Amino acid sequence: MKTKKGYLSRTVNELKPSGIRRFFDLASGMEGVVSLGVGEPDFVTPWTVREAAILSLEEGYTSYTANAGLLELREEIATYLTKNFNVTYNPKSEIIVTVGASQAIDIALRSILDPDDEVLVVEPCFVSYSPLVSLAGGTPIPVQAEADGFKISPDKLRAAITPKTKAIMICSPNNPTGTMLNRKELEEIAAIAKESDLLVISDEIYAELVYDESYTSMAAIEGMKDRTILISGFSKGFAMTGWRLGFVCAPEELSQAMLKVHQYAMMCAPTMAQYAGLEALKNGNDEVDEMRKSYRRRRNYMVSSFNELGLECHSPGGAFYVFPSIKSTGLTSDQFAEQLLIEEKVAVVPGNVFGESGEGYVRCSYAASIEQLQEAIKRIRRFLKNHQK
Amino acid sequence: MQLTDKELEIVEILEKDSRTSNEDLAAMTSLTVSETEEVLKKLEDQKIIVRYTSIVDWSKISGHEGVTAMIDVKVTPKRGVGFDEIAKRIYRFKEVKSVYLMSGAYDLSVIIEGQSMNEVARFVSQKLSTLDSVISTTTHFILKKYKHDGTIFEPDEEDKRIVVSP
Numbered sequence: 430m431k432t433k434k435g436y437l438s439r440t441v442n443e444l445k446p447s448g449i450r451r452f453f454d455l456a457s458g459m460e461g462v463v464s465l466g467v468g469e470p471d472f473v474t475p476w477t478v479r480e481a482a483i484l485s486l487e488e489g490y491t492s493y494t495a496n497a498g499l500l501e502l503r504e505e506i507a508t509y510l511t512k513n514f515n516v517t518y519n520p521k522s523e524i525i526v527t528v529g530a531s532q533a534i535d536i537a538l539r540s541i542l543d544p545d546d547e548v549l550v551v552e553p554c555f556v557s558y559s560p561l562v563s564l565a566g567g568t569p570i571p572v573q574a575e576a577d578g579f580k581i582s583p584d585k586l587r588a589a590i591t592p593k594t595k596a597i598m599i600c601s602p603n604n605p606t607g608t609m610l611n612r613k614e615l616e617e618i619a620a621i622a623k624e625s626d627l628l629v630i631s632d633e634i635y636a637e638l639v640y641d642e643s644y645t646s647m648a649a650i651e652g653m654k655d656r657t658i659l660i661s662g663f664s665k666g667f668a669m670t671g672w673r674l675g676f677v678c679a680p681e682e683l684s685q686a687m688l689k690v691h692q693y694a695m696m697c698a699p700t701m702a703q704y705a706g707l708e709a710l711k712n713g714n715d716e717v718d719e720m721r722k723s724y725r726r727r728r729n730y731m732v733s734s735f736n737e738l739g740l741e742c743h744s745p746g747g748a749f750y751v752f753p754s755i756k757s758t759g760l761t762s763d764q765f766a767e768q769l770l771i772e773e774k775v776a777v778v779p780g781n782v783f784g785e786s787g788e789g790y791v792r793c794s795y796a797a798s799i800e801q802l803q804e805a806i807k808r809i810r811r812f813l814k815n816h817q818k
Numbered sequence: 819m820q821l822t823d824k825e826l827e828i829v830e831i832l833e834k835d836s837r838t839s840n841e842d843l844a845a846m847t848s849l850t851v852s853e854t855e856e857v858l859k860k861l862e863d864q865k866i867i868v869r870y871t872s873i874v875d876w877s878k879i880s881g882h883e884g885v886t887a888m889i890d891v892k893v894t895p896k897r898g899v900g901f902d903e904i905a906k907r908i909y910r911f912k913e914v915k916s917v918y919l920m921s922g923a924y925d926l927s928v929i930i931e932g933q934s935m936n937e938v939a940r941f942v943s944q945k946l947s948t949l950d951s952v953i954s955t956t957t958h959f960i961l962k963k964y965k966h967d968g969t970i971f972e973p974d975e976e977d978k979r980i981v982v983s984p
């Protein structure tokens with residue numbers, strides 16, 4: 430059925446389907462695939478967390494919570510942020526519990542954007558940022574990170590700013606590059622935000638998973654709490670992707686605006702997941718430590734293996750991705766990923782789906798058992814041998 | 819004894835999987851293979867890593883199912899040597915898999931493996947309870963091992979994730 434005018438919104442019509450989708454379709458039908466294409470932990474949620482959720486169901490906590498989420502959970506989030514990242518938010522007015530970091534990003538953008546407002550989106554980045562900016566009526570302006578380690582060049586950021594620019598979106602540690610920004614690099618971005626009076630939307634969902642240096646939050650940079658929207662959640666650090674639980678923190682005025690959008694569009698995050706999140710913050714830390722250690726070992730293994738195979742790979746400070754360059758093969762990211770999948774049944778994600786500067790790279794998730802990583806490396810070695818020029 | 823972070827890391831990896839190759843250990847800890855070998859030698863020399871073993875599920879091997887019993891043993895400690903002497907007399911028997919000194923209602927916890935309940939019963943009545951300082955024993959037979967030394971015997975290892983995701 431089709432109306433004469435066409436019934437799809439122009440914005441939605443113009444959104445490109447995610448490049449990840451194609452690889453999902455390709456890989457899904459195959460047997461015996463070793464997947465390095467998964468953007469979520471290979472750990473199951475810690476049992477203590479699952480058990481707390483079951484208990485909440487048994488006790489009948491099955492109704493709505495406050496729009497902003499259980500106060501007890503917001504208080505626990507506030508304590509957690511202060512203790513781990515040295516940032517202070519008032520649980521009563523500056524924290525909203527959301528349906529994943531995904532929804533947090535959505536309500537942040539919808540709360541700040543007017544038609545044609547521009548948002549600088551540092552690429553390569555998580556595939557949702559630009560589409561969510563568009564859906565909120567804004568215009569995403571991609572700014573490419575530097576190929577050498579995928580840090581952000583302050584000059585490039587400055588050059589992209591126009592009178593319509595409203596915010597900069599960053600993600601550290603980053604999906605897909607794993608790159609973590611240190612204090613100095615954050616300060617450079619902060620200086621730009623201050624001089625041009627911009628907000629920073631800081632996606633810190635991987636903050637728990639850092640392996641070399643301690644983590645610095647954008648909101649902890651001097652003078653930045655006032656212009657930062659801090660996005661985070663439970664999916665990655667606590668291995669809780671399927672629960673759909675995240676949160677967003679911002680100064681009161683911004684938070685109250687986001688709460689309006691959240692209240693009308695979502696009501697509240699799932700109650701069972703909120704009880705699970707509470708338990709995760711109270712008693713999940715030991716398991717997070719274990720997972721972090723395990724990821725660190727696998728990161729070291731992957732970085733060393735790729736470099737040994739001749740696919741240059743920087744050692745990322747966080748998340749669970751490595752982003753090796755495949756330029757030496759003479760293949761494009763898409764060709765490499767597709768041929769590797771078909772010939773050796775190893776799924777990776779071509780870097781270009783995360784932005785133009787991801788071309789020439791592939792994202793390999795090491796959220797897989799060490800045996801699987803070993804098998805993947807073995808197959809990639811064989812693939813490279815067969816493709817030697 | 820104080821270990822460096824990397825030494826500790828190696829201990830932890832091997833405790834989970836003692837078959838991890840030196841090359842993989844090196845890659846996982848960002849050491850060279852020869853540095854890794856040095857660490858291993860040190861850990862072995864110091865008896866920090868005492869032995870490399872496997873966890874076996876004997877219940878799967880016909881004719882070798884065997885039985886395991888945990889025995890609470892009350893003893894009278896001896897002047898001068900405390901519990902150590904009686905512990906030694908007990909742990910030297912090859913049937914004895916573990917001996918722990920416990921706090922609480924009894925003194926030694928002894929784990930015994932044998933071919934049959936009869937064999938274990940015979941050991942307890944003839945060897946263990948006849949030792950001079952042993953006052954009493956209480957034997958518990960293990961009916962099924964679900965988890966042993968941190969390892970679940972029948973884990974659910976199915977990967978429930980979709981193959982490619984953002």
Ligand SMILES: Cc1ncc(COP(=O)(O)O)c(C=O)c1O
Pocket residue numbers: 468528529530531532555600603604632634661662663664670673674675984
């Ligand atoms: C950078 C980044 N932000 C946000 C998300 C979404 O997380 P959530 O599950 O909390 O919606 C992801 C998930 O892949 C991510 O990689």
